[in-house]
Each structure stands twice: as C-alpha cells, then as structure tokens.
Amino acid sequence: MVAAAETVAAQAEPEVLLAGHGITKRFGPVVANDDVSVELRPGRILALLGENGAGKSTLVNVLFGLHRPDAGQVVIADEHVELSSPHDAIARGVGMVHQHFQLVPPMSVVRNIVLGAEPRKLGMIDVAQARRRVMDLADRFGLHVDPDAAVEDLPVGAQQRVEILKALYRDARVLIADEPTAVLTPQETDHLLDVLRGLTDQGVGIVFITHKLREVMAAADDIVVLREGRVVGTTTPAQTSEAALAELMVGRAVDLHGDRFESGATGVGSAVSTAAAYSDEKPAAEAGELPVVLDIAGLCADDDRGQRAVDELSLAVRAGEIVGVAGVEGNGQRELVEAITGLRHATAGTVSISDRDASGARPRQVTVIGVGHIPEDRAKHGLIGSYSVADNSVLNRYFKRPFAAGGMLRRDRIDSHARDVVATFDVRTPDVESPADSLSGGNKQKLIVGREFSDEIDLLIAAQPTRGIDIGAIEFIWRRIRERRDEGTAVLLVSAELDEVLALSDRVAVMYEGRIVATVDPRTATREEIGLLMAGAAPAEVGS
Amino acid sequence: MSVPAGPQAPAETDAAGRAGSTDDSRRTLTRTVLRAAAVPLASVALGLVLGAVLIAVQGHSVLSAYSALVLGGAGDADALLRTLQKATPLVFGGLAVAFAFKAGLFNIGGQGQLLVGAAFAAGVGFGLEGVPLVVHLPLALLVGAAAGAVWGAIAGVLKATSGAHEVIVTIMLNFVAGNLTDWLAANPWQDRSGSNIIARTPLVEPSAEIPTWGWLPAGFVLAVLAAVACWFVLERTTYGFEVRSVGANRHAAHYAGISVGWIMASTMAVAGLLAGLGGAIESLGVDGRFEAGVNVGLGFEGITIALLARTNPIAVIPAGLLVGLMEAGAAKMQFESGVAPEIIDVIQALILLFVAAPLIVRWLLRLRDTDDRRLTLGAGWGR
Numbered sequence: 001m002v003a004a005a006e007t008v009a010a011q012a013e014p015e016v017l018l019a020g021h022g023i024t025k026r027f028g029p030v031v032a033n034d035d036v037s038v039e040l041r042p043g044r045i046l047a048l049l050g051e052n053g054a055g056k057s058t059l060v061n062v063l064f065g066l067h068r069p070d071a072g073q074v075v076i077a078d079e080h081v082e083l084s085s086p087h088d089a090i091a092r093g094v095g096m097v098h099q100h101f102q103l104v105p106p107m108s109v110v111r112n113i114v115l116g117a118e119p120r121k122l123g124m125i126d127v128a129q130a131r132r133r134v135m136d137l138a139d140r141f142g143l144h145v146d147p148d149a150a151v152e153d154l155p156v157g158a159q160q161r162v163e164i165l166k167a168l169y170r171d172a173r174v175l176i177a178d179e180p181t182a183v184l185t186p187q188e189t190d191h192l193l194d195v196l197r198g199l200t201d202q203g204v205g206i207v208f209i210t211h212k213l214r215e216v217m218a219a220a221d222d223i224v225v226l227r228e229g230r231v232v233g234t235t236t237p238a239q240t241s242e243a244a245l246a247e248l249m250v251g252r253a254v255d256l257h258g259d260r261f262e263s264g265a266t267g268v269g270s271a272v273s274t275a276a277a278y279s280d281e282k283p284a285a286e287a288g289e290l291p292v293v294l295d296i297a298g299l300c301a302d303d304d305r306g307q308r309a310v311d312e313l314s315l316a317v318r319a320g321e322i323v324g325v326a327g328v329e330g331n332g333q334r335e336l337v338e339a340i341t342g343l344r345h346a347t348a349g350t351v352s353i354s355d356r357d358a359s360g361a362r363p364r365q366v367t368v369i370g371v372g373h374i375p376e377d378r379a380k381h382g383l384i385g386s387y388s389v390a391d392n393s394v395l396n397r398y399f400k401r402p403f404a405a406g407g408m409l410r411r412d413r414i415d416s417h418a419r420d421v422v423a424t425f426d427v428r429t430p431d432v433e434s435p436a437d438s439l440s441g442g443n444k445q446k447l448i449v450g451r452e453f454s455d456e457i458d459l460l461i462a463a464q465p466t467r468g469i470d471i472g473a474i475e476f477i478w479r480r481i482r483e484r485r486d487e488g489t490a491v492l493l494v495s496a497e498l499d500e501v502l503a504l505s506d507r508v509a510v511m512y513e514g515r516i517v518a519t520v521d522p523r524t525a526t527r528e529e530i531g532l533l534m535a536g537a538a539p540a541e542v543g544s
Numbered sequence: 545m546s547v548p549a550g551p552q553a554p555a556e557t558d559a560a561g562r563a564g565s566t567d568d569s570r571r572t573l574t575r576t577v578l579r580a581a582a583v584p585l586a587s588v589a590l591g592l593v594l595g596a597v598l599i600a601v602q603g604h605s606v607l608s609a610y611s612a613l614v615l616g617g618a619g620d621a622d623a624l625l626r627t628l629q630k631a632t633p634l635v636f637g638g639l640a641v642a643f644a645f646k647a648g649l650f651n652i653g654g655q656g657q658l659l660v661g662a663a664f665a666a667g668v669g670f671g672l673e674g675v676p677l678v679v680h681l682p683l684a685l686l687v688g689a690a691a692g693a694v695w696g697a698i699a700g701v702l703k704a705t706s707g708a709h710e711v712i713v714t715i716m717l718n719f720v721a722g723n724l725t726d727w728l729a730a731n732p733w734q735d736r737s738g739s740n741i742i743a744r745t746p747l748v749e750p751s752a753e754i755p756t757w758g759w760l761p762a763g764f765v766l767a768v769l770a771a772v773a774c775w776f777v778l779e780r781t782t783y784g785f786e787v788r789s790v791g792a793n794r795h796a797a798h799y800a801g802i803s804v805g806w807i808m809a810s811t812m813a814v815a816g817l818l819a820g821l822g823g824a825i826e827s828l829g830v831d832g833r834f835e836a837g838v839n840v841g842l843g844f845e846g847i848t849i850a851l852l853a854r855t856n857p858i859a860v861i862p863a864g865l866l867v868g869l870m871e872a873g874a875a876k877m878q879f880e881s882g883v884a885p886e887i888i889d890v891i892q893a894l895i896l897l898f899v900a901a902p903l904i905v906r907w908l909l910r911l912r913d914t915d916d917r918r919l920t921l922g923a924g925w926g927r
Contacts, residue, residue: 343799364801373799381799384792391785396800404782 014077017042017205018063018094018174023072025058032058034229035072040174040205040222045196047220048209051249051442051470055229056209060176063207064096065089077173095167099178101159105152110134112151113166137168142198156329157188164195168204175199176207181215182468185328186498186531193219211249211470213242214499225249250472290318291355293459293490294340299349301332301339309335311514312349315492317459322481322491324505324522328534329496332514334376337463337494341373342366343381354458367396372452376463376494378441382448385437389429390418392436393451417454425450426476442473449477453484460484463494478504498527498534510534581859584852586905587898588866595891599883609881613888616876617869621759623876628764629830631868633658633839635767636822637846638853638860639774640696644710644815645855646778647807648791653699653714654819655843656721661692661820663725666827666834667733669748680751685824692820693813695721700812704805710812718843729836744835754829763825767864770818774857787811819843848892851899867892 018040025033033055040046048056061067063074065083073080076092083089086096103112110131119126119133134147143161151159160180167175177196181189196206196219210216216223217237225233225248233248294317303309309332317323327333338344340351342363350359353369361369375381383392394403394414402413418432425446429439436444445466452460462481466474481504485491495501501508502522509516510533518533596606617627637654644651665688672680695717702708730743737746755762778784789797790807798804826842827834849867853859870892874885898905 341799362801362803363799367801375799377795380793380795382796384789384796386792387789395789395796398785398800399782407781407783409780409782409785 013042013203015041016075016078018077018207019075020059020063020069021073021075023059023062023069023074025055025062025067025069031229033062033069036226036229036231037072038207038224038231040207042173042203042205043200044221045200045206045208045219046222046224047216048207048224048226049211049213049216049245049249050226051211051472054226054249054470056226057178058229059226060096060178060207060209063089064094064176090170090172093171093173094176095164095170095172095174096176097160097163097167097178097180099180099182101163103151103159103162106150108148108150109145109154109162109165110147112162113169115166117170134165134169137165141165141168141195141202143168143195157184157191160184160192161195164199168199172204174205174207176209178209179211179468180208181210181212185496185534186527187535188328189215213245216245217242227251246471249470290320290488292316293319293354294492295350295352296340297350299336299339299351300347301335301344302347303332303335308347309514310339310346313511313515314349315509315516317490317492319458319490320485320488321506322485322493322504324501324508325492325494325511325516326498326501326508326530326534327496327511331511331534333494333496333511334463335514336511337373337376337461337492340366340492341371341375341461363396370456370458372455372457372460374445374448374452374460374462374465376467378444378448383436383444386435388418388433389422389427389436389439389447390415390432392447393418393421393432393454395451397451397455421447421450421454425453425480442469445469445477446473449480453480457489460489460491461494462491464496465493466495466497466500474500498530502527502530580854580856583902583905584854584859584863584899586908587852587895590898590905590908591891591895594894595887598887598890602883604881604883609877609883612880613870613873613877616873618873619876623872624759625756625761626872627865627869628759629761629868630871631864632761632763632767632829633822633826633842634845634849634867635764635771635860635864636818636825637843638849638864639770639846639857640815640819640822640843641846641850642853642855642857642860643774643778643787643818644696644811645850646784646791647787647811648794649700649703649710649808649811649815651696651699651714651812651815652711652847653696653717653816653843654846655841656714656718657692657695657816657819658823658826658843658846659718659721659725659839660695661688661823662827662839663728663733663745663823663834664688664691664820665824666745666748667728669752669828670733670746670833672752673749675749675751677751680749681754681828684748684752684828685821688824688827689817689821692823693817695820696816697809697813700809703812704808710808722840725834726836729834733834735833742835743837745833747832748828752828753832754825756829761829763829766821766825768861770821771857771861774818778857819846822846848896851896854899 016039019038021037023033023036024031036055036059038046038048038059048059050056058067062069065086065088068084074083075081076089076094081088081092104115107115110127113134114125114130119129121129131147138144138147143165145154145158145161145165151162154162164175180192184192193215196208200206208220220237223233223235223237223240223245224231225235225245227249294315296313296315299310299313300308301310311332313332313336315323325333325336335344339346340358342361342365346360350357351361352358353366353371356369358366358369366373379385384395387395391398391414394417398404398409398414403410403417415432421427422429422432427439427446427450428443436447439447449465460481465481466477481491481493493501493504505522508520508522508525508530510518510520510530512534520530520533592610596610599606599609616623618624637658640654640657641651665684668684668687672683675683699710699713699717702713703710726743729745733745734740735742735744735746778788786797786802786807789800789802790804794804797807823839826839831838845867849860849863852863852866870888874888877883878885
C-alpha cells in the first residue's frame with residue numbers, strides 16, 4: 001500500500017516533497033516545537049538554522065517519524081501522513097543523514113549501504129547485484145567512494161557520502177542532513193555542498209540543519225530560522241545577510257569577530273596580548289620576555305589502534321598567547337592533547353609545563369601543576385552525566401581544599417562553588433543539584449569551561465571548546481578564553497573549526513599527519529592557504 | 545544496568561539531612577524515596593499476588609498460608625531472631641554486590657567470598673584457645689573479612705591489570721572457594737572428636753561466639769552498621785566520589801585524575817570484605833562452626849537483595865529483612881497450611897524478575913516514570 005502510493009507520487013512530480021504544518025512537540029514541560037511550519041519543494045535546499053535547543057532536531061525527528069507531534073501534520077509528497085516510525089518515512093522516500101553516522105565500521109561500503117534492504121537471491125544476499133546498484137547510484141550522483149573498502153578505513157567525508165548513498169539507495173526523494181558539515185574540513189565542506197547541489201539538480205529536496213551561517217548563505221535556497229521552538233524568520237540568501245541571520249537566531253546582535261584588532265584599547269591585559277600577537281614578527285624583542293609555559297619537544301604518541309598519531313612534534317606556547325592548532329580531524333590532534341594531559345601514554349619526547357617536567361605525568365599531576373583542560377568529548381571525558389552540576393563543577397578538583405578535608409567531601413563548599421560557577425559562567429540550570437545530563441550542550445560546555453577556569457591555571461588546553469553549541473555560548477566561551485589569555489594564561493587551542501582557530505589565535509600551527517607542518521600568522525594567512533596546508537600541501541607550495 | 549542507579553541518587557543526597565532542612569525539602573525527600581521504591585514495592589506485591597494464585601491453585605488457603613508465613617517470621621521473639629539471623633548474611637551479600645556495582649562492577653563472587661570468610665573465621669574461632677573474647681572475636685571476624693577481601697581483590701586486580709572480566713573471574717573463584725573450603729573442612733580442619741565423619745570444623749570457642757541479645761543477634765547490628773558505613777563512604781568521602789565516578793563514567797574518572805585500576809581493585813576488595821564478614825558471622829554467630837555445603841547459595845542471594853534494593857546500601861537492609869522473613873517463616877507456613885516451602889523460592893524469583901524488568905511493572909501498574917528522567921530524555925533531542 002505504501003509502495004503503491006509512493007510510486008504514484010513519484011511519477012507525478014509532487015508540489016511539496018516534505019512539509020510540517022503547525023507542528024507542536026512537548027517533552028514534559030519543555031515545548032521543543034511550538035506551531036512550526038516548514039515546506040520543502042523539489043530541487044531545493046531548505047536550511048534549518050538555529051541555536052542548539054532551538055528545536056531543529058526535534059522538528060526533523062518529527063518529520064522523519066522518530067517523534068510523534070502533539071499537534072500539527074506531516075506532509076510527504078503532497079499527502080498527509082501519520083508516521084509511526086522512521087520506517088514509514090523511509091518507505092515514503094525520506095532519508096536522513098545523521099550527525100553521528102549510523103554505519104557498521106568493519107563492514108564494506110556496499111554492505112553498509114544495502115544493510116536492511118539487501119537484494120536477495122535464493123535467500124542469500126546477492127552481493128554482485130548490490131555492488132552493481134551501489135556503483136550505479138554513485139556514478140549517477142557523483143558520490144565517489146570505494147565500494148569494497150571497510151567503512152572504518154574511510155575518511156569522515158567519504159563515510160558521509162556512504163550515508164548519503166544509503167538514503168539514495170532507498171529511493172529517497174528527500175534528504176535530511178543533520179549538521180552534516182560539523183566534522184568536515186573546509187574543502188570537504190565545499191565538496192559536500194557541491195554534492196548536495198548536484199542532488200537537487202535531479203529533483204531531490206534537501207533539508208539541511210546547521211548553525212553555520214556561511215554555509216547557509218552559500219548553499220541554501222530557502223532559510224527557516226528557529227528560536228526557542230518557534231519559527232522566527234523565513235527568508236532566502238538573497239534577502240538577508242549573515243549578521244541579520246545571527247541576530248534572528250540569537251535574538252540580539254552578536255559579535256563573532258575577534259578582538260584582535262581592538263585589544264590595544266582595552267587596558268592592562270592588552271599589553272600582554274599585543275606582545276604575544278606579534279610574537280611571530282618580533283620574537284626576540286617583546287614576546288621573548290614572556291616565559292614559555294608549554295614546551296613540547298619530539299613528542300610521539302600512538303592512536304588507539306597502535307599507529308603512530310603524533311610524530312616527533314615540537315611546539316611551544318608562551319604565557320599570554322593563544323596558539324591555535326588547525327587541522328583536519330584525525331591528524332593526531334586528539335592524541336596530542338591526550339598525551340599532554342596525561343590521558344595517553346607518550347612513546348617518546350618531552351613535555352614541560354611551567355618549567356616542570358610533565359613527560360609521562362598522570363592526569364592528576366597535570367591538574368596539580370596548573371593546567372586546565374577542556375576536553376574534546378564532553379560526554380565522554382568532560383562530565384559525568386548522572387552527576388549533579390555541583391559534583392561536576394569539582395570533577396577533577398574534588399580532592400583539593402576547600403572541597404575536601406581529611407578524605408571527606410564538604411558538600412556545602414562544593415555547592416557554593418557550583419553556584420559561583422553557574423552564576424559567573426551563565427550556566428542555565430534550575431539548581432546545582434540537577435543532573436548534568438539535563439543541561440543543553442552549550443550549558444554543559446559552559447559548566448566545563450567554568451570548572452576549568454575557576455582554579456589557578458598557567459596553561460589552558462582547549463580541545464574543540466565550542467563544538468556543537470550555539471552562537472550565544474560560543475561568543476561567551478570565546479570571550480572567556482580571550483580574557484584568560486589577556487590575564488597571562490598560555491592557551492593551546494585545538495579546533496576542527498578553522499573559523500574558530502582564526503578568530504582566537506595569535507599564532508596558528510597547522511597539523512598534518514601528526515606533525516606541525518607550518519606555523520602561520522592568522523592576520524596574513526588566508527583560509528585557502530591554511531586549508532591547503534591542512535590537506536597536506538607542502539608549505540612551500542602554498543601562497544606561491 | 546544503569547536503571548537502578550538513576551532515581552536513587554537524589555534520594556541519597558537528600559537523605560543526608562542537609563543543614564536547615566525544611567518541611568518542604570523533607571516532603572521532596574519522601575517523594576523521591578517513594579518514587580525510587582515504587583518499582584521494588586510493586587514487584588514485591590506482584591510476586592506475592594502471583595504466589596497467592598499458585599497457593600490457591602494447589603487448593604490451599606492463601607490467607608492461612610501467608611499469615612503463617614508472617615507469624616513464622618515475626619510472630620514472636622524466636623521467629624524474629626530467625627528472621628534477623630537469616631537477614632544478616634543477605635544484607636552483607638547484598639552490600640557486596642551493591643558496593644561493587646557503584647564502581648560499575650558486577651560482583652557474582654559473593655558466594656566464594658562468603659565461603660572463605662566463613663571458613664577462615666571458623667578456623668580462627670576454634671583454633672585459638674584461651675584468648676579473651678575482646679581479642680578472639682574481633683580477630684576471627686577480621687580474618688574472615690580479610691579472607692573475603694583477598695578473594696574479591698583477586699578479581700579486581702585482574703580486571704584492572706589485564707581487563708579480565710570480573711563476572712567470569714568471580715564465577716570461577718566461586719568454584720575455587722567452594723572446593724578449597726570443602727577440603728579445609730574435610731581434611732586439616734575437620735572435627736576429629738568422637739565418630740564425626742562430616743566435613744566440618746569443630747565448634748568455635750565460646751570466646752569467638754557472636755552474642756545474641758534476646759531476639760536481636762549482634763551480627764544483624766553489624767550488618768546494619770555496615771550498610772550505613774557503605775552509604776557514608778559512597779556519599780560522603782572522596783573515595784566514594786572516586787568509586788561512583790568510575791562506575792558512572794570511567795573515561796571522565798580517568799580525566800578527573802582518578803586511578804581507575806586502583807578503584808576497581810580496591811572496590812572489589814571492599815565488596816569481598818563485606819561478603820566475607822557475612823560468612824564469618826554465619827560461622828561465629830549462627831552455625832557455631834564451618835560446615836561444607838551449609839552455606840551454598842547464600843552468597844548468590846546477595847544479587848537478589850542488591851537488585852531489590854536498586855543497589856542503594858540503605859535499602860539493602862529492608863530488602864534483606866523481607867527475604868529473611870520469607871525464609872524464616874517458610875517452615876511454619878508448610879507446617880500449618882501444607883504449602884510446600886519451595887513456593888518461597890518461586891515468589892522470590894518472581895520478585896526479582898519484576899525488579900529486573902521495571903518496564904513491565906510500570907506498564908502493569910500504570911506507574912508514571914520519574915519526571916526528571918523524562919525531562920532528560922526530552923532534552924536529549926534537539927537541546
């Protein structure tokens with residue numbers, strides 16, 4: 001029945017591929033979607049823009065049948081439908097590319113794509129036919145990927161193409177992509193946007209969830225901005241600007257551009273930052289007077305599979321400067337951070353922090369030396385989800401005075417500390433007893449930043465400090481990191497977001513295959529130059 | 545596994561009686577406790593109802609069977625004593641499972657830890673003569689506890705150093721402990737008096753016997769103290785913070801500078817210590833000796849108790865009392881109403897089944913899920 005309806009709809013080109021009319025969805029007291037209406041027409045890219053918590057994911061989950069709306073209707077191919085599960089949506093030609101890929105890592109590309117809908121012959125999977133169909137699809141849509149490679153061996157961009165092929169294999173006329181560019185390099189992002197554009201040329205409609213304004217302006221046909229569960233704007237790139245969109249998303253004007261050029265006027269701390277900012281040009285004169293806080297020499301570390309991931313890397317960070325490490329994810333940044341902070345065993349080389357040897361130090365020793373660490377993966381390392389905000393606010397300092405004395409926790413001190421962090425770092429939570437899991441991503445991150453900043457630290461290691469959080473929180477965290485720099489803290493920033501590295505850093509170190517291949521000045525280097533370095537071009541070839 | 549850990553956490557935090565607790569917070573506390581206890585209580589009720597059906601189907605009177613059960617377990621001082629004696633090793637066994645569970649470890653080795661505790665405590669109990677009670681009894685308890693701790697620590701150390709799964713290791717260690725203690729009781733430590741051919745040790749010296757005050761066995765007092773101590777350590781000390789951190793998120797614990805290996809090893813040692821102490825009290829306070837085969841299965845009941853208590857150390861006490869009462873009253877029930885005592889095992893198994901499958905209970909009784917959980921779930925999407 002479903003199949004029949006779908007065929008008819010597919011033959012007569014529908015006017016509306018996918019729409020939600022007056023969608024309202026509540027989770028307990030939280031209204032995630034409040035009377036939201038969107039419409040996607042064939043051959044168009046609809047960008048859903050909004051901060052985390054604005055209700056974008058809830059909306060697409062309703063459209064994809066993962067959630068049932070409390071009110072409102074879903075339309076697929078001009079028909080009102082009741083979706084009881086994603087299977088219903090898939091059967092009607094709606095495909096979803098999740099932010100976290102739903103792939104089986106050790107299985108081949110072909111098997112991943114056909115999984116659950118395998119062509120069969122005599123009760124067995126018809127591998128030859130499956131492979132042929134996948135190859136046809138890849139050719140037709142220009143999604144090139146080795147069909148026999150194991151998914152775990154593919155780079156992230158290629159894994160994403162597998163996800164897209166998986167949807168297309170199921171005859172998707174609509175593709176919902178949830179934050180598809182979050183894990184990609186600038187070049188991979190450009191390529192993805194081209195691929196999406198190619199899909200729309202063949203009549204596929206795309207719902208594209210993001211909070212990156214540049215991509216929206218570059219790729220979208222229609223833009224719907226959500227804030228606090230409501231549609232606050234419907235527009236097109238031609239009618240708007242990045243600034244206007246940012247204001248719509250956040251509900252007020254935001255400043256995302258660096259203070260690098262204004263910092264000269266901001267007082268005492270600025271002398272430090274200005275000196276550091278020019279360290280590349282005048283290393284001996286001004287910057288030379290500020291001590292090196294983090295000194296890494298010849299560091300080597302292996303990844304989880306035992307392959308060398310950090311390869312004789314050397315890097316120094318001085319007090320009062322932000323050194324940004326730019327690089328495509330998977331080039332050893334994670335292992336570098338883990339080796340410095342004691343989470344990973346370094347196989348060779350030395351790390352010294354504030355003139356103390358920290359090679360092979362354990363995480364506790366690194367903390368005690370005076371290092372704050374904003375870990376890359378906040379769910380895995382940064383927080384204990386079932387713990388209260390209060391317990392998380394002392395997660396790596398619970399043993400220190402005044403939080404503990406004689407082996408006993410001092411709840412009153414911990415609670416009052418947590419209330420300080422919550423107030424100072426604008427963590428939105430009903431109280432400090434609430435579990436950390438009940439906070440939104442941005443507030444979790446602010447809690448971590450608040451925790452790491454509330455102790456005396458000489459060195460801050462910030463890994464992906466703003467991943468997956470909303471613009472308001474990004475702006476807040478960036479400001480805090482800059483303040484800390486201006487107070488003389490050395491900051492090592494590792495980020496897959498080139499924009500972030502460029503906005504914050506005084507120096508940019510580009511990491512490729514476990515090494516720092518170049519150190520550039522963010523004020524003079526272009527995105528393209530850095531992008532090429534990130535992709536492995538030799539420094540001499542770049543900019544010539 | 546994560547289900548039992550969730551809702552009780554706030555209950556434990558609140559139970560501390562924070563300074564200046566008002567009526568309002570007391571009401572919240574009551575609500576939290578009730579909410580956390582809803583599934584276990586409902587499971588007990590469902591188990592008893594199904595048990596009643598089984599009794600009725602056999603043609604017996606449900607009322608007389610259950611009233612005999614309760615009278616047999618709490619009807620007079622003797623009955624109460626029996627119940628408390630039965631409950632003591634159950635509480636210790638439950639704590640041994642619950643404490644390890646807080647570090648994310650599933651201790652199936654309560655049986656082996658209890659056996660070595662029972663055997664070695666008995667060894668000290670009959671082996672030393674002419675020692676005053678204030679030295680002899682604590683020493684015997686200590687040796688039993690230490691034996692259990694060593695037995696638990698083996699699994700913990702192996703887990704920490706080589707990743708060997710604690711479930712497998714503790715199951716294997718149960719066999720080792722069973723055969724080791726059987727051998728001890730049948731060979732070097734066997735009672736040679738008279739014509740004894742049973743594999744058992746001599747009776748322990750009076751100076752190593754645990755006293756009983758009327759209906760109250762001192763061993764049960766120790767069990768209650770142990771439960772309170774476990775709660776205190778877990779909730780109030782930095783060590784407890786480390787244990788719970790390792791259980792809740794091992795990676796974050798590592799990030800926080802906690803030695804995950806040390807916590808695993810030491811937690812298993814504490815778990816073993818608790819079970820071993822339970823065994824020691826069995827030998828010194830109830831049986832008066834160690835006998836091969838007598839304590840079989842007792843350690844496994846700790847798993848039932850811990851699950852029923854949702855791994856909350858304080859809740860282990862009522863859970864142990866409930867099961868202890870059913871076991872103490874089973875004989876009277878059989879005597880007065882003719883119901884086979886095995887029905888008690890069936891009811892226990894049913895209760896455990898319901899506790900382990902809380903969704904079924906919630907659905908059957910239309911219980912509302914905890915509000916905060918729902919909020920968290922909602923927040924997972926799009927927030």
